[in-house]
Amino acid sequence: MSELLSIQQLNIAYNDIPTVKDVSLAVGENQIIGIVGESGSGKSTLIRAVIGLLGREGRITSGSIVFQGKHLETMTPGQLRDVRGGEIAMIFQQPESSFDPIRTIGDQFCETMKLHERATRADALSRAGAILRGLGFDDPARVLRSYPFELSGGMCQRAAIAVGMACRPRLLLADEPTSALDVTVQAETVRTLMKLREDSGTSILLVTHNMGVIAYMADRVGVMYKGRIVEWGTRQDILLHAAHDYTRALISAIPKLGEPFVPPKRYEGRDEENAVKVQLSPTHWVLGEATA
Ligand SMILES: Nc1ncnc2c1ncn2[C@@H]1O[C@H](COP(=O)(O)OP(=O)(O)O)[C@@H](O)[C@H]1O
Ligand SMILES: [Mg+2]
Numbered sequence: 001m002s003e004l005l006s007i008q009q010l011n012i013a014y015n016d017i018p019t020v021k022d023v024s025l026a027v028g029e030n031q032i033i034g035i036v037g038e039s040g041s042g043k044s045t046l047i048r049a050v051i052g053l054l055g056r057e058g059r060i061t062s063g064s065i066v067f068q069g070k071h072l073e074t075m076t077p078g079q080l081r082d083v084r085g086g087e088i089a090m091i092f093q094q095p096e097s098s099f100d101p102i103r104t105i106g107d108q109f110c111e112t113m114k115l116h117e118r119a120t121r122a123d124a125l126s127r128a129g130a131i132l133r134g135l136g137f138d139d140p141a142r143v144l145r146s147y148p149f150e151l152s153g154g155m156c157q158r159a160a161i162a163v164g165m166a167c168r169p170r171l172l173l174a175d176e177p178t179s180a181l182d183v184t185v186q187a188e189t190v191r192t193l194m195k196l197r198e199d200s201g202t203s204i205l206l207v208t209h210n211m212g213v214i215a216y217m218a219d220r221v222g223v224m225y226k227g228r229i230v231e232w233g234t235r236q237d238i239l240l241h242a243a244h245d246y247t248r249a250l251i252s253a254i255p256k257l258g259e260p261f262v263p264p265k266r267y268e269g270r271d272e273e274n275a276v277k278v279q280l281s282p283t284h285w286v287l288g289e290a291t292a
Contacts, residue, residue, distance in 0.1 A: 023227075050072060098163065
């Protein structure tokens, strides 16, 4: 499978405090990669680094991020702005933060398309309508006329996904796209993302603390703990043959239908600075002690 995005030995620090440590991963064409880990593990930092949104304190200290053969980690802010919203789109946890609150969804579609493709307003609106319809909106015209606050959280997030798709990006970065939504709407958002991949072949790099979302969507899963990926595998590798205690703790916290909610046990692990990658199968590895 050809690689769309390749992250190699990436290290990121805020004010010189290491936050993302030695992360390597690849996103293939038409693949959904899920990174799961508790709050504070560095997921947002990792995903924001891809499009240069680390803020003033954040800095890539070493490693590379290569997208379609281009090194993103050395691009200027201007070059990154062109990539953002064009070839790479991003959606956030709070759907409203993808939008300008005082402009209609239709206007925001038009602006995104004009910025990147110089489309006319009529073209932009007609394509926007088609994208919304494709994502399951019954009344695209109404959505386009609406302001973000007029939509429910779930609709707003799905509209944000639609705007993200306006320029036909190859890669969608999704930072906790379902975490601010209630459970039924979460499922809708997850289905929208899956449909997107099916219909337009968009690859998705998704980060979340919710192992349930990962279990449903991801082809490949990375488990992140204290800034490191501690286990990596296919969804089956991770869900059926989890090898790291932290991965097991996350799996045991997936709520089960019809059973009482059991709060997850707090996992207290160390930063596995000196651990090595132990290959368990061609697709599955875990950080651990070297055995041989
Ligand atoms: N702008 C920032 N300045 C300093 N520290 C930050 C900043 N953003 C995040 N951090 C710290 O980096 C760590 C990882 O944060 P984050 O990437 O947001 O994790 P996650 O998305 O997994 O919750 C946390 O300890 C957080 O406090
Ligand atoms: Mg986060």
